[in-house]
Amino acid sequence: MTIQPASLRIAILGSGKGSNAQCIIEAVASGSLDAQVACVLSDVEHAGILDRARRHGIPAEYVSAAPYRTKLAGDAERAYVDALKRYGANVVCLAGFMRIIKHGLLSAFPDRVLNIHPALLPAFPGLDSWKQALAYGAKVTGCTVHFVDAGTDTGPVIVQRAVPVHDDDTPDSLHARIQVEEHKAYPEALRLLAADRLRLEGRRVRVLPAP
Numbered sequence: 541m542t543i544q545p546a547s548l549r550i551a552i553l554g555s556g557k558g559s560n561a562q563c564i565i566e567a568v569a570s571g572s573l574d575a576q577v578a579c580v581l582s583d584v585e586h587a588g589i590l591d592r593a594r595r596h597g598i599p600a601e602y603v604s605a606a607p608y609r610t611k612l613a614g615d616a617e618r619a620y621v622d623a624l625k626r627y628g629a630n631v632v633c634l635a636g637f638m639r640i641i642k643h644g645l646l647s648a649f650p651d652r653v654l655n656i657h658p659a660l661l662p663a664f665p666g667l668d669s670w671k672q673a674l675a676y677g678a679k680v681t682g683c684t685v686h687f688v689d690a691g692t693d694t695g696p697v698i699v700q701r702a703v704p705v706h707d708d709d710t711p712d713s714l715h716a717r718i719q720v721e722e723h724k725a726y727p728e729a730l731r732l733l734a735a736d737r738l739r740l741e742g743r744r745v746r747v748l749p750a751p
């Protein structure tokens with residue numbers, strides 16, 4: 541007997557404009573990603589990501605993460621976990637969520653918290669990675685979808701897509717080119733997860749062949 545994995549109920553957490561959230565929502569709506577978007581949560585009350593979700597009829601909530609500025613901890617972390625459970629989420633996608641995720645949320649969703657990072661990790665972790673790539677003089681950068689672990693941008697890599705750096709790039713032009721690839725990478729990673737094709741072996745993610 542084959543045990544079917546539970547279907548994905550995705551929660552998206554973001555602090556910004558939400559273009560990655562939009563791509564995930566559209567992939568679900570078009571049927572190219574076999575999943576549901578359970579909710580979108582933001583720590584920024586008027587973030588564009590909330591408007592985008594509401595336009596698609598997806599529950600969208602501002603959940604305060606105060607008093608902390610850069611992490612999700614304490615009562616705020618509990619409020620996020622409660623909201624995620626209330627919406628029946630079974631996978632959490634960070635998409636421009638500008639906070640460090642701690643043990644409380646990670647242990648509530650073991651190996652089910654994903655992030656997208658605008659560089660080819662382990663190069664250029666942290667903030668403004670496209671500016672880091674330009675300042676370093678890298679010729680190639682890109683984006684990474686990875687499982688989130690207790691470190692910052694250190695979790696096992698699921699999908700990476702490369703992007704050339706052009707001589708005349710500005711931070712904005714490079715970030716825009718990276719985002720084009722992000723919008724393919726996140727749905728691609730979620731399609732693999734939805735099809736139960738990801739196996740975590742130590743810190744390596746093995747991708748099973750398509751059946």
Ligand code: GRF
Nearest residue numbers: 556557558559560636657658
């Ligand atoms: C993306 O570049 C992502 O890699 C980074 O934050 C940005 C979010 O963009 N973590 P958006 O809000 O999805 O447009």
